[in-house]
Amino acid sequence: QVQLVESGGGDVQAGGSLRLSCAASVSIFGINVMAWYRQAPGEQRERVALISSDGSTNYADVVKGRFFISRDAAKNTVYLQMNSLKPEDTAVYYCNARNGGSFWGQGTQVTVSS
Numbered sequence: 496q497v498q499l500v501e502s503g504g505g506d507v508q509a510g511g512s513l514r515l516s517c518a519a520s521v522s523i524f525g526i527n528v529m530a531w532y533r534q535a536p537g538e539q540r541e542r543v544a545l546i547s548s549d550g551s552t553n554y555a556d557v558v559k560g561r562f563f564i565s566r567d568a569a570k571n572t573v574y575l576q577m578n579s580l581k582p583e584d585t586a587v588y589y590c591n592a593r594n595g596g597s598f599w600g601q602g603t604q605v606t607v608s609s
Contacts, residue, residue, distance in 0.1 A: 498598070
């Protein structure tokens with residue numbers, strides 16, 4: 496069982512930045528994949544970024560070059576640095592851990608105003 500707690504969401508104007516944090520209840524080195532997803536109202540949940548246990552990363556095309564995923568093993572925390580935010584980035588952002596099972600945090604709201 497992996498518990499995840501997201502933080503760092505909020506309201507920001509277009510062009511601004513936010514950094515989301517996802518604190519895990521276990522060592523993140525023991526987790527195969529950690530990822531950030533988002534879900535806008537009326538839309539399906541979509542993956543925006545992931546980081547594998549070997550440190551490799553992958554991004555959705557719509558955020559590539561603007562969002563950056565990283566991890567701090569000492570804090571068991573994964574981050575999502577979001578730059579050049581757009582109104583279409585508005586969504587609830589969820590942290591996910593895949594390690595045998597799939598575990599989700601409660602989500603954090605990000606609202607980008609034009």
